Amino acid sequence: MSSENGAILALDRVSVSFGGLLAVSDFDFTIRKGELVGLIGPNGAGKTTVFNIITGQYEPVSGKVFFRGQDITGWRPDRVTRAGIARTFQNMRLFEDLTVLDNVLVAQHCRLRSSMLAAALNLPSYVKEEGLARQKAMKVLDRVGLAELAHTQAGSLPYGQQRRVEIARALATDPEVLLLDEPAAGMNPEETARLMEFICRVRDEFGLTILLIEHDMKLVMGICERIRVIDYGMSIAEGTPLEIQGNPKVISAYLGEEGNGYA
Ligand SMILES: Nc1ncnc2c1ncn2[C@@H]1O[C@H](COP(=O)(O)OP(=O)(O)OP(=O)(O)O)[C@@H](O)[C@H]1O
Ligand SMILES: [Mg+2]
Structure with missing residues (x-):
């Protein structure tokens, strides 16, 4: 319908x-x-x-x-x-201790194909996939104007920027x-x-x-x-x-x- x-x-x-x-x-x-x-x-x-x-x-x-x-x-x-379909939450759910980049990477795990075991063993397939995920996360951050903050701890940013990181994280899942x-x-x-x-x-x-x-x-x-x-x-x-x-x-x-x- x-x-x-x-x-x-x-x-x-x-x-x-x-x-x-x-x-x-x-x-x-x-x-x-x-x-x-x-x-x-x-x-x-x-x-x-x-x-x-x-x-x-x-x-x-x-x-x-x-x-x-x-x-x-x-x-x-x-x-x-x-x-x-991606979302942000009313109460922000950033990992404050992680960097901006890592916060965006976490979101992309829904799209990674490697198993937990491959990740734990650091198999080449996982390393490659992780590398691509990183590139993609950086690209998203760049497109939303947050690339300079990629290696900054998310919790240290002003509130308005944290909200943007949350949106970037949602965007990284290709919604x-x-x-x-x-x-x-x-x-x-x-x-x-x-x-x-x-x-x-x-x-x-x-x-x-x-x-x-x-x-x-x-x-x-x-x-x-x-x-x-x-x-x-x-x-x-x-x-x-x-x-x-x-x-x-x-x-x-x-x-x-x-x-x-x-x-
Ligand atoms: N998990 C839940 N268990 C019990 N009641 C809930 C639950 N989630 C929402 N409610 C109740 O459902 C109603 C709608 O809540 P909701 O959070 O959707 O409102 P809202 O429009 O988002 O409000 P706000 O503007 O305050 O965020 C409220 O009465 C709320 O208490
Ligand atoms: Mg609400």
């Missing part, structure tokens, strides 16, 4: 429940190739849960997930990554779809502005489809072509940034939580 209209990713009436409570309920969502779509909603609305359904962290109690027309419901996260969960959280307005540019550039350079969860309305409204709004696990609106800004249902969902900086 879902490859019609150029859909690359589609959720078909997906529901997830935690202890009987529906965190996401009958959620339909279609994303077309090349789009940059925002997913917004108040705290606890179910945004991250939608990501966790797509990437296989949670299996829905009902409904299906399609990627390029293929049913990927219930696939394990590493299989979803290999298929071409077609990139899911970003609150990439601007904790950033100051200047860092956020630079991140907006960065996300747009990455989309164009890597030919990606991007789904973005973000509380920073300036960022979402500034770069997304289409925005979906979720509240209490249910879809309440979808439209262009302008349509969403003026939607009374959206405004009242946000006012319910003291405005939340929504303007």
Whole structure:
């Protein structure tokens, strides 16, 4: 069903429940190739849960997930990554003690073919593959403007740079779809502005489809072509940034939580 209209990713009436409570309920969502779509909603609305359904962290109690027309419901996260969907996390998951380069290399292991044994024995096949992985990681870092930081310890970087490393790490898995969960959280307005540019550039350079969860309305409204709004696990609106800004249902969902900086 879902490859019609150029859909690359589609959720078909997906529901997830935690202890009987529906965190996401009958959620339909279609994303077309090349789009940059925002997913917004108040705290606890179910945004991250939608990501966790797509990437296989949670299996829905009902409904299906399609990627390029293929049913990927219930696939394990590493299989979803290999298929071409990468993500970043709301709480950053960098290995702070490792270098930037090693953080990116770790992500690529989902694509390495050598066995653990070959790696442990340092067999030529592994050495070659590892060398190629390194070259590729460097290339990704270069393309996103982080090559100079390759040998810097990730934990020593300013927060905004760490977020970029996380995105670079996701890019190293060769995704077609990139899911970003609150990439601007904790950033100051200047860092956020630079991140907006960065996300747009990455989309164009890597030919990606991007789904973005973000509380920073300036960022979402500034770069997304289409925005979906979720509240209490249910879809309440979808439209262009302008349509969403003026939607009374959206405004009242946000006012319910003291405005939340929504303007
Ligand atoms: N693993 C889990 N176990 C139990 N409840 C969960 C779990 N994950 C999410 N929930 C609940 O599901 C609901 C949706 O959570 P989710 O993290 O998807 O919200 P969110 O929209 O990402 O919120 P935020 O903006 O705060 O990140 C919340 O009520 C949350 O407490
Ligand atoms: Mg969340």
